[in-house]
Amino acid sequence: MSQSFTPIGQEMPGLDQWDVRHMSQSFTLDGAEVPFTPGQSILEAARNAGIYIPHLCWHPDFPAHGSCKLCVVKVNGRHVSSCATPAAAGIEVKSNSPEIREERKVLLQMLFVEGNHFCPSCEKSGGCELQAQAYDHEIMTPHYTLFYPDRPVDASHPDLLLDFNRCIFCELCVRASRDVDGKSVFALSERGIHKHLVVSSESGRLADTDIDPSDKAANICPVGVILHKRQGFTVPYGQRAYDETPISEQGLPNKETV
Amino acid sequence: MTFQLETASNPKGLRRIAIEPVSRVEGHGKVTLLLDDAGDVQQVRLHIVEFRGFEKFIQGRPYWEVPVMVQRLCGICPVSHHLAASKAMDRIVGALPLSRSAEKLRRLMHYGQMLQSHALHFFHLSSPDLLFGFGSDVAKRNIVGVAQAYPEIAVQGVKLRKFGQEAIRVTSGKRVHGTGSIPGGINKHLTVDERDTLKKDADQMVTWSQGAVDLIHKLALDGGEEFREFGHFESKMMSLVRPEDGALDFYGGVLRGRNADGSILFDGVSDQKYHDLIREEVKSWSYMKFPYLISEGKEDGWYKVGPLARVQNCDFIPSPLAEAERKTFIAARGGGVWHSPLAYHWARMIEMLHSAEVIRDLLDDPDLMEGELTRHGVRASEGVGIIEAPRGTLIHHYQVGHDDLVTMCNLIVSTTHNNQPMNEAVRRVARRYLNGRTITEGLLNHIEVAIRCFDPCLSCATHALGKMPLIVELIDADGTLVDKMVKND
Numbered sequence: 001m002s003q004s005f006t007p008i009g010q011e012m013p014g015l016d017q018w019d020v021r022h023m024s025q026s027f028t029l030d031g032a033e034v035p036f037t038p039g040q041s042i043l044e045a046a047r048n049a050g051i052y053i054p055h056l057c058w059h060p061d062f063p064a065h066g067s068c069k070l071c072v073v074k075v076n077g078r079h080v081s082s083c084a085t086p087a088a089a090g091i092e093v094k095s096n097s098p099e100i101r102e103e104r105k106v107l108l109q110m111l112f113v114e115g116n117h118f119c120p121s122c123e124k125s126g127g128c129e130l131q132a133q134a135y136d137h138e139i140m141t142p143h144y145t146l147f148y149p150d151r152p153v154d155a156s157h158p159d160l161l162l163d164f165n166r167c168i169f170c171e172l173c174v175r176a177s178r179d180v181d182g183k184s185v186f187a188l189s190e191r192g193i194h195k196h197l198v199v200s201s202e203s204g205r206l207a208d209t210d211i212d213p214s215d216k217a218a219n220i221c222p223v224g225v226i227l228h229k230r231q232g233f234t235v236p237y238g239q240r241a242y243d244e245t246p247i248s249e250q251g252l253p254n255k256e257t258v
Numbered sequence: 259m260t261f262q263l264e265t266a267s268n269p270k271g272l273r274r275i276a277i278e279p280v281s282r283v284e285g286h287g288k289v290t291l292l293l294d295d296a297g298d299v300q301q302v303r304l305h306i307v308e309f310r311g312f313e314k315f316i317q318g319r320p321y322w323e324v325p326v327m328v329q330r331l332c333g334i335c336p337v338s339h340h341l342a343a344s345k346a347m348d349r350i351v352g353a354l355p356l357s358r359s360a361e362k363l364r365r366l367m368h369y370g371q372m373l374q375s376h377a378l379h380f381f382h383l384s385s386p387d388l389l390f391g392f393g394s395d396v397a398k399r400n401i402v403g404v405a406q407a408y409p410e411i412a413v414q415g416v417k418l419r420k421f422g423q424e425a426i427r428v429t430s431g432k433r434v435h436g437t438g439s440i441p442g443g444i445n446k447h448l449t450v451d452e453r454d455t456l457k458k459d460a461d462q463m464v465t466w467s468q469g470a471v472d473l474i475h476k477l478a479l480d481g482g483e484e485f486r487e488f489g490h491f492e493s494k495m496m497s498l499v500r501p502e503d504g505a506l507d508f509y510g511g512v513l514r515g516r517n518a519d520g521s522i523l524f525d526g527v528s529d530q531k532y533h534d535l536i537r538e539e540v541k542s543w544s545y546m547k548f549p550y551l552i553s554e555g556k557e558d559g560w561y562k563v564g565p566l567a568r569v570q571n572c573d574f575i576p577s578p579l580a581e582a583e584r585k586t587f588i589a590a591r592g593g594g595v596w597h598s599p600l601a602y603h604w605a606r607m608i609e610m611l612h613s614a615e616v617i618r619d620l621l622d623d624p625d626l627m628e629g630e631l632t633r634h635g636v637r638a639s640e641g642v643g644i645i646e647a648p649r650g651t652l653i654h655h656y657q658v659g660h661d662d663l664v665t666m667c668n669l670i671v672s673t674t675h676n677n678q679p680m681n682e683a684v685r686r687v688a689r690r691y692l693n694g695r696t697i698t699e700g701l702l703n704h705i706e707v708a709i710r711c712f713d714p715c716l717s718c719a720t721h722a723l724g725k726m727p728l729i730v731e732l733i734d735a736d737g738t739l740v741d742k743m744v745k746n747d
Contacts, residue, residue: 120326121323121326122323123326155663161662229320232320232326232440233322233325234632236431236437236446237430237437
């Protein structure tokens with residue numbers, strides 16, 4: 001669960017006095033000492049210490065999912081998902097290294113070519129986590145050949161639109177609908193390259209589910225798949241989530257916007 | 259419909275010359291000429307070779323995305339598409355009328371665009387021809403040459419454009435491809451700082467625009483008969499005018515058409531009824547359609563749009579300096595109607611002056627900084643949005659389903675209306691200047707000068723200034739390359 005911390009001290013601005021007293025164990029992250037409490041993941045411990053590790057499928061309200069792999073770090077020579085790897089005393093973690101940054105960049109580029117991400121006319125632009133990560137990783141082109149998958153939109157619901165073109169399979173909507181809303185409106189179907197988001201109704205249409213616009217699932221999509229109808233582009237430039245500060249700053253505990 | 263010089267009676271055995279691409283215009287087009295053994299022109303066509311397909315792929319998208327998506331048609335006057343689509347979508351969401359603030363902010367955005375687009379066209383794209391001569395040294399005949407010979411004019415061109423772009427930025431969020439206008443209104447007010455930044459330079463822009471009108475006025479007088487006769491053809495014309503008094507209005511109004519002699523052909527036609535007025539014809543050799551007035555038929559129903567049509571179609575211009583210049587312009591034709599392609603430049607600068615005056619006056623209006631931004635009313639399933647874009651009347655027409663997705667889209671962009679007029683001008687010029695002569699780069703530039711008068715945006719997308727090579731190929735009847743000339747590569 002997300003917590004609020006009062007920054008103190010120079011090296012670990014995200015920690016307060018309580019943390020310092022109760023964290024006797026630590027590991028190093030890019031050379032810096034990071035304290036942790038047993039059971040915390042590397043990603044969580046780093047966040048609490050004010051160090052951002054990029055992620056897309058991880059969310060403070062849900063258990064680690066480990067599917068997007070964007071939070072990859074190098075631990076004692078092995079590449080692991082930092083959201084799903086417990087912090088351990090004395091380990092050496094590399095996150096902001098050229099090698100790891102390049103690996104994340106490739107993962108992001110593959111996400112871009114796998115779907116149809118047309119940022120110039122996407123209403124999520126400026127508030128999209130995928131786009132924000134791409135900016136942070138200085139991605140100028142998709143680099144790989146675009147797949148151009150055929151993914152028709154579902155506009156059947158009176159208040160919500162599903163634009164599957166932009167799905168990155170983070171399953172946040174699937175988890176939110178099942179674990180918080182108790183409705184299981186969404187699911188992933190098939191595997192590998194054929195994997196896609198489906199709606200759990202007999203017709204397959206969102207209108208035939210009991211989803212409500214106020215549900216957690218309707219408000220958690222990090223990209224532009226689950227959208228509230230007739231709201232697009234009402235927020236002007238300069239006031240969108242990532243216009244002023246990058247996701248690497250906003251993704252820290254006391255700035256979480258998700 | 260087939261026009262003189264559009265199709266040679268016996269194309270076999272004719273020499274073919276292609277001007278590709280046409281330079282110093284927006285987008286990519288080419289001109290082909292077929293010449294007989296005597297060097298006389300038998301066929302001239304302006305081809306638009308880019309295919310955009312927006313009408314198709316906008317189908318199935320949510321209606322609120324359309325104003326942002328369609329502006330990607332063009333990087334030069336995207337605001338036109340942004341606003342024409344928004345106006346159509348205002349009808350879908352039942353926002354009639356818009357709030358005062360929304361309409362004024364949109365007007366500021368649009369008149370900013372008229373100013374920047376007209377400045378770009380006159381100073382950067384056309385002034386080299388007008389200041390140095392159509393057949394002058396090609397190495398000098400560009401904006402760099404203008405900057406060296408007439409530094410003040412070049413700087414004014416750049417700054418006028420920048421001012422217009424700033425008006426767009428503060429209303430839409432970005433200088434190019436912003437998101438300000440949304441169905442039912444606009445998404446932000448102007449801040450006091452933004453208003454003051456524009457206001458500081460507004461008077462200077464009016465002064466410089468007046469200077470530009472004076473310059474083209476002088477060039478027109480100096481040009482004498484050549485200015486009046488170059489590519490001259492007569493046609494009908496069409497534009498929007500303000501419904502209540504026939505004033506010039508770029509943002510909206512009713513459709514009015516005039517015959518070539520200046521008499522009224524139709525008036526007061528609602529923008530929602532454009533399809534009762536206009537139909538489009540397709541020809542196999544161009545991706546650009548040929549619109550015509552249904553009542554006049556395919557042969558006679560073509561017409562011109564843009565500055566020359568607007569300035570003569572309206573009853574008056576609702577700002578004092580531009581209105582005075584309009585009267586001077588009309589008087590210079592001795593009571594007749596201007597049809598000279600080069601007169602487009604003059605009319606365009608009068609419009610730029612008007613835009614500068616409108617922006618200056620709008621900036622004093624408190625509605626820009628406060629008040630209701632959006633409205634919604636009874637939902638409709640169909641909407642037309644028409645706006646006077648820099649290059650002429652721009653029509654956007656959509657149908658939207660109950661699920662909010664677009665089911666039909668029809669766009670008639672400004673340059674499309676001018677398709678036949680441009681072809682006509684090019685043919686007149688080709689016959690007058692090329693017949694029986696050795697073809698040189700200077701002579702071929704005459705053809706481009708005629709096209710540039712209309713400020714065509716051939717793709718509504720690309721913008722390459724001074725970097726596009728002009729390639730002229732001479733091909734014999736068997737398709738063998740006889741000669742090739744390349745400049746500026």
